Amino acid sequence: MLSDLPGAHFADVSVKYGEVIALDGLDLEIPARGVFGLLGRNGAGKTTAIRTIVGLVRPFSGELKVFGADPAASSWNRDRISVLFAEDGLIPSLTVLENLSVWAGFRGMPRSEADEMGRGILQSTGIPDISDVQVKELSTGNRRLAALARTFLLPSDMVILDEPTASLDPVRASEVRKAIDALSESRLVLLSTHNLPEAEELCDSVAIIDSGRVLLTGSPGKLAEAPGKLLVRTEGGTVAYRGAVLEPGGDGYVLLDDDGEPALILRELIESGNRVTEFRPFRRDLASVFLELTGEGK
Secondary structure (H helix, E strand, C coil): CCCCCCCEEEEEEEEEECCEEEEEEEEEEECCCEEEEEECCCCCCHHHHHHHHCCCCCCCEEEEEECCECCCCCCCCHHHEEEECCCCCCCCCCEHHHHHHHHHHHCCCCHHHHHHHHHHHHHHHCCHHHCCCEHHHCCHHHHHHHHHHHHHHCCCCEEEEECCCCCCCHHHHHHHHHHHHHHCCCCEEEEEECCHHHHHHHCCEEEEEECCEEEEEECHHHHHEEEEEEEEEECCCCEEECCEEECCCCCCCEEEECCCCHHHHHHHHHHCCCCEEEEEEEECCHHHHHHHHHCCCC
């Protein structure tokens, strides 16, 4: 049963592997519901953060609470979390439905009930026709969808997906994203990825991390906004603004760099004789924000 507590709360959490610092004073709060993205390059600390959440790694310092509890404590109920790592753990010699039934059996579910739930989740994932196919016979994409179905099969408060579309072609990756979107209601889905368009498509909010620290958090839409930058389009093309005539770019827009109140700027534009047809904040894509923050674009 979900509470009003955060899904996970990192307070100055550090994790070391020998002399290597994987998390370096990580401060992060992940909400109890919705799709939350952990974004970062390989080695940024995403997988280590996940391993601390599921209790596989203990912080060197700081405090981590998952739904208000210590995930490393012996009393922690690990059934509250379902995880899909890069290695899916499916048994190749069993059919897809048998894999799901075995997984449900680990949680004490009777076989008949497990089969019924398994067929239902495969239907939701869009792959009911492979229920009786052995895993070793599946394509890479269908195997990933089968693993995704198993991950979402049983009730859990949090589902963790670590690079769920890695190594998939664009068509199969799109099918996996559709399945995640269809299955993500009424729980927390923690998505670890360096696929930024994927995060924009799926996530309600994201955290960009690098070198084990949070650089920025927020909704993809908010993070993509460039404060103080506005796009203006007029009937005549040019924009008269504060004594200057500004020429539009190739896209037909004039980019204003002004951190004033947008409503006042729009009024000033109209009073200056501009026949404004479009006026909106300038937005970058999430990839541009990421590159700026991590220095990759410099």
